[in-house]
Amino acid sequence: MPTLLTAFPDFRQLSDRRGRPWRTSDRPSTPAPGSAHVGQGNGVVRLKVNGDVYEVGVPEHYTLLETLRYGIGLTGSKQGCDKGDCGACTVLADGHPILSCITPVWEAEAFEVRTVEGLADGTRPHPVQDEFDLNGAAQCGFCTPGILCSAVALLDRNQSPTRDEIREALSGNLCRCTGYTKIYDAVEAAAGRLREGAP
Numbered sequence: 655m656p657t658l659l660t661a662f663p664d665f666r667q668l669s670d671r672r673g674r675p676w677r678t679s680d681r682p683s684t685p686a687p688g689s690a691h692v693g694q695g696n697g698v699v700r701l702k703v704n705g706d707v708y709e710v711g712v713p714e715h716y717t718l719l720e721t722l723r724y725g726i727g728l729t730g731s732k733q734g735c736d737k738g739d740c741g742a743c744t745v746l747a748d749g750h751p752i753l754s755c756i757t758p759v760w761e762a763e764a765f766e767v768r769t770v771e772g773l774a775d776g777t778r779p780h781p782v783q784d785e786f787d788l789n790g791a792a793q794c795g796f797c798t799p800g801i802l803c804s805a806v807a808l809l810d811r812n813q814s815p816t817r818d819e820i821r822e823a824l825s826g827n828l829c830r831c832t833g834y835t836k837i838y839d840a841v842e843a844a845a846g847r848l849r850e851g852a853p
């Protein structure tokens with residue numbers, strides 16, 4: 655059954671695939687950006703995100719990132735530069751990394767979205783998440799959700815990437831903390847685990 659969210663800011667989750675309750679504490683304490691436009695040119699978008707279907711009332715200028723964060727409450731994807739430069743907002747569109755901060759939300763009706771919240775298998779982290787932990791590949795963590803999404807897209811199509819291929823796949827994701835070496839090490843280690851049959 656689809657999850658139905660009504661127009662901003664009074665949205666409710668009626669049901670979802672995993673039976674998670676919609677907590678009132680999840681609601682923004684202040685009106686979401688653009689909420690003044692409710693009823694004035696807003697529309698309802700239907701999005702498939704991490705296997706759940708959402709119908710969300712949004713201001714028509716909203717991006718996919720704004721809808722994920724302020725409409726659905728999935729705040730894993732980060733709002734960094736908000737103009738397509740840093741990669742912090744990276745999510746997967748039918749398995750391909752895209753920058754959700756420059757994707758109009760209406761375009762996202764055409765594909766299935768996977769965010770960092772959808773990478774784990776239930777309570778079991780994706781091998782690349784595990785390896786980020788084991789390799790100390792996250793420091794402040796702001797870039798991490800976007801990098802994880804880019805890494806999963808790479809490993810879904812290539813489980814034996816070279817260091818250069820990893821570098822290339824993550825070249826749109828900026829990290830100000832780590833110096834990248836531990837990130838590349840973590841992706842290589844995750845690739846090894848996937849080759850050995852890790853789920």
Ligand code: FES
Nearest residue numbers: 734736740741755
């Ligand atoms: S927040 Fe989207 S690229 Fe920086």
Ligand code: FES
Nearest residue numbers: 793794829830831
């Ligand atoms: S861990 Fe801080 S920006 Fe990458």
